[in-house]
Amino acid sequence: MRVDAFDFDLPNERIALRPARPRDAARMLVVDGGTMVDAGVTDLPAWLRPGDCLVFNDTRVIPAQLEGWRGEAKIGATLHKRIDLRRWQAFIRNAKRLRVGETVDFGAGVEALAEERLADGSFILAFAGDEPVEVLLERAGTMPLPPYIAGKRPTDEDDRSDYQTMFAREDGAVAAPTAALHFTPKLIEALAAAGIASETLTLHVGAGTFLPVKADDTEDHVMHAEWGRIDADTAARLNAVRAAGGRVIAVGTTSLRLLESAAQDDGIIVPFAGDTAIFITPGYRFKAIDGLMTNFHLPRSTLFMLVSALMGLETMQAAYAHAIEEGYRFYSYGDASLLLPPR
Numbered sequence: 144m145r146v147d148a149f150d151f152d153l154p155n156e157r158i159a160l161r162p163a164r165p166r167d168a169a170r171m172l173v174v175d176g177g178t179m180v181d182a183g184v185t186d187l188p189a190w191l192r193p194g195d196c197l198v199f200n201d202t203r204v205i206p207a208q209l210e211g212w213r214g215e216a217k218i219g220a221t222l223h224k225r226i227d228l229r230r231w232q233a234f235i236r237n238a239k240r241l242r243v244g245e246t247v248d249f250g251a252g253v254e255a256l257a258e259e260r261l262a263d264g265s266f267i268l269a270f271a272g273d274e275p276v277e278v279l280l281e282r283a284g285t286m287p288l289p290p291y292i293a294g295k296r297p298t299d300e301d302d303r304s305d306y307q308t309m310f311a312r313e314d315g316a317v318a319a320p321t322a323a324l325h326f327t328p329k330l331i332e333a334l335a336a337a338g339i340a341s342e343t344l345t346l347h348v349g350a351g352t353f354l355p356v357k358a359d360d361t362e363d364h365v366m367h368a369e370w371g372r373i374d375a376d377t378a379a380r381l382n383a384v385r386a387a388g389g390r391v392i393a394v395g396t397t398s399l400r401l402l403e404s405a406a407q408d409d410g411i412i413v414p415f416a417g418d419t420a421i422f423i424t425p426g427y428r429f430k431a432i433d434g435l436m437t438n439f440h441l442p443r444s445t446l447f448m449l450v451s452a453l454m455g456l457e458t459m460q461a462a463y464a465h466a467i468e469e470g471y472r473f474y475s476y477g478d479a480s481l482l483l484p485p486r
Contacts, residue, residue: 144361144424149451150442151463158291159472162305167330170471170478171436174454174462176485181469184325184479185333187436193338194389196381197436198398200320201343203311205277206284207350208298211249216240218247220255221287222280222317223265223350224369229276230258230269234350238264246271253283263365277314287317287350289475291441305476315347315370321475322395322437340389342380346371346401346419356443361424366445368418371401375414378405381431382412390433396446399423399435406431423449425456434483439466439473454482 163169166184173180173190182190191197207222219236226232235241245257247268255268270276286302308323309331331341351367358364381391381402393399403423405415410430422445435453440446451459462480471478 146356146359146361146364146443148456149444149447151460151467153442153467153473157467157471157473157477159474159477160292160296161301162324162476163472163478165327166325167327169325171325172462172466172471172478172480173483174458174480175483177458179462179465182481185330187330187481188333188337188339190481190483191334191337191339191392192390194340194384194387195392196340196342196384196389197334197392197394198381198402198432199308199310199323199326199341199343199394200346200348200397200401201308201310201312202316202320202345202347202397203314204286204307204316204319204348205314206280206286206303207317208285208287209249209253209280209283211247211253211283213241213245213247220247220249220266220268221350222268223367225315225347226267230267231276232261232265233268234265238266241266249283251279251283253279263367289318291474292476310343312343313345313347315345317350318348318352319475320346320348320395320397322479324476325479326394340380340384342377344371344373344377344398344401346397348397352446356445361422361448364422364445366420366422368420369397370418371404372416373401373405373412373414378412378414385410385433391431392434392436393432394436396435396437396449399432399437399449402431403429423452425452427452429453429484433486434481436479436481438475438477438479439463439471441474450480450482453484 209220220233222231224232254271259267404419
């Protein structure tokens, strides 16, 4: 499909620069088939059924944004994907001033060698020393806020907690699974009391999620790979939910993408550990999920393409037009939508 089919006019003031406080005070647009209802995140238990299961991503965002120097040249790095214990793939700002074999000094005793330049223009950075890279990042890095937020205000101490979900456990993401930012222990208790289960998986979200789609046709866009894992016990419990008539509701596009990567053609979810570069556009047949809770996404983004695949492009165009008209807040720190396709 042509990428411009997924374009829409998003006023700049609709992009949220701070989250709702408390987290579950955010608004939630429910799209149930072709019906739209304005609700709030705290209404979620009423929109689900006993026996349903929410699936969360337990990845933890690391301070993967680095600023340093190569000689007199200022170099910025956003870590994207772990290669091994000391090496990361990174997107580089001012990359024309960095060559393979040169070292970048990120301050606080943190240095990295530009080991290799990849075909997409990113670099493999090899960090010096024996300390774990996570320790080095805590010392020299900052939280990697999305560019549409970071371009409007500096990252601050609040972001270290605001840009982390209550489920964060497994270090490795450089972007938050933002739909889960809306959840609080109180909301989880209310969901459990309503008979709604929850499970977790791990997908380390990469900085590629923020890259613009530059191709004119979706077939020509190359998705960046991200590493994920679903263990055997979790897969078995999710299969049991559907076998008993319950629905599997992904919380966030990251959870959805991993579930779909792990699903067989018959809808059975199998254990998974490895990279996924799944790119979901209209025409895709969903196998593992029955609904999605997600934030509002940017025009022409792969994430708006994904929700259009789930609900239909016309339905999502109407939903987003309604959200813009009604003042919903968009993207990482914004409001939520609950998308329930007809079965």
